[in-house]
Amino acid sequence: MLDIMKYFTLKEVKKSLVISIWFMILTFPIMVIKVNTIENTVVWRWTSLIGMGIGSFLMATLWRYLIDRKNMKSDISDKKTLQMKVMDWANENPKYKKIALVAVILFIAAFPFFTSMYQTSIMTTALMYVVLGLGLNIVVGLGGLLHLGYAAFYAVGAYTYALLNYHFGLSFWICLPIGAGLSTIMGILLAIPVLRLRGDYLAIVTLGFGEVIRIVLENWNEFSFGPSGVANIPRPGFFGMSMKLQTATIYIYFIMIAMVIFTIFVVRRLENSRIGRAWIAMREDEIASESMGIDITKSKITTFALGAFWAGMVGVIFAAKTTFINPASFTLWESVMILCVVVIGGMGSIVGVVVGALILILLPEYLRAFSEYRMLLFGAILVLMMVFRPGGIISNIRKKYKFEPTEKSSNIEVEGVK
């Protein structure tokens, strides 16, 4: 444990004081001077200056304490993190693990029935980001390819449903696989030209791709109805039953839950398969993985295609949920947001992405109480996250195998512990 008093020695106090004075000067124009335009007078709010000074002084001290604590932690490298402790606990107490799991399932199942429609709706949105995050996680987290145009695939899915429904009256359930399929094809088409690129160059090209799709949708009026978008998209049907808005919201919530379970199931299996290992190897070292016999071309195309697949699916659901889409929903900000979900949640970690999506999407909603400071707080939380947990909220832990410590024998028990 660090000695707190250490931060109140003369030297440390001086440091904090300098910082707080600097902040007072910086915020002087916005915190102190207030022009009353009705009476044409200037109000000097000196009290807020003092508040600012004390606040930043304390924050500076706290900040240094936290940084020191973090450095001290990294010194003791084999100290178990909270995450590992929880996992150990879960493995040691399978009974409690089961109870916890059942509780979570019950909570998820009952959620739309004891909360308002608004809550259900934002939870559905968060779940959409869970799937988007898991999809992008295949490209960024497992494949190690920085992808900044992910929202384009999302748009492809959404527009597939909207336009097919508008022109041919195709239903949601028919469009779901079509949207996913078209999006996958787009993923392959994008992957082919970018095979040779990596890192920053890849990021720029994917970013450009994302913008191209959006701008095409915005300007090609005959095809996509331009900026006005497509309205009156039907919600998903249930054997032709007509539903009230509330029922429909709950219905989409459960569709999304099913999607999330499906995605987690598939991604988990992929991650620990031959294909998934090849992706991770490609992320770790392209040249080495190639000389181990991995076809980089194939690996890159499959990551892009599979990533796009999930985006296409969620796109269809998004169109059905909002019943109205226009290109403004698929901007670069959207791609960045999904990337944030992956990076902040924990690259390559499924649980991390789920937690990341829930925090990143729900937090701004619940921060609405702070109205205009909402985005400021959000930004501050992101910065803190990256300083104190650069590996994401929940980092990926590789699968461990247990072997009997005997000499070579053909029937060593192989047991996977996740």
Place this chain on the structure above:
Amino acid sequence: MTPILETKNLTMQFGGLTAVDNINFKVNPKEIVALIGPNGAGKTTFFNCVTGVYKPTSGDVLISPKGQTQKRINGLKPNKVTEKGLARTFQNIRLFQNMTVLENVMIGRHTKLKSGLLGAIFLPKATREEEKRVIQDSYNILIDVGLENFVNELAKNLPYGAQRRLEIARAMATEPALLLLDEPAAGMNPQETKELDEMIINIRDKNDISILLIEHDMSLVMSISEKIFVVDYGKLIAQGSPDEIKNNPEVIKAYLGDDSDA
């Protein structure tokens, strides 16, 4: 006897620089061959041409693993070359740092496995058994190189010598007919080098494969190799047994310089 690897007039040019100049080279089955030369002589470039990292400017690379007829492999991609039976390690260790030791070796088995996307998702019996087998095989390979206690350790956390051994284990997992080692003893102390020495011979005897190594550590080169090729400025200047090479005036000149230079 058909050589396992043969290059005919292999040349690699980078712009005006000829890094590998008309090299004719042979590795026979079950032979340990060393490729030596001063820094910048073109040894690693030669390696890269053979393993498909570079496409040679001219000349041929021919391989015939398991006594088959010779096949040209120049211009093939590295993963295809590996499939054909050539495996390599790298001068600066290139492990998959954030994967476990076992997974590193499992990657080496990649070409020997078949399961694809659908197999991964639906996990049919064949895939499950294949996975079980690959875990077992990889573990056995790790026992061979003495890394069985590090199975679940991340590769980046291994000590240096162990990382080198893991790289060899990973290459061996591809079941090569010819193993190419690029400076396997670099950065090792004499004790570790001696262990490596035994390990290389052991691998050769046990798996009946040929080994081609680039090395600067002369004690290692002289003690294990049966044939030595010396390159300087991209050209092959000498070849022969360790004793012949030791006394070859050309080689001495390349390493120590000409008398007239002094």
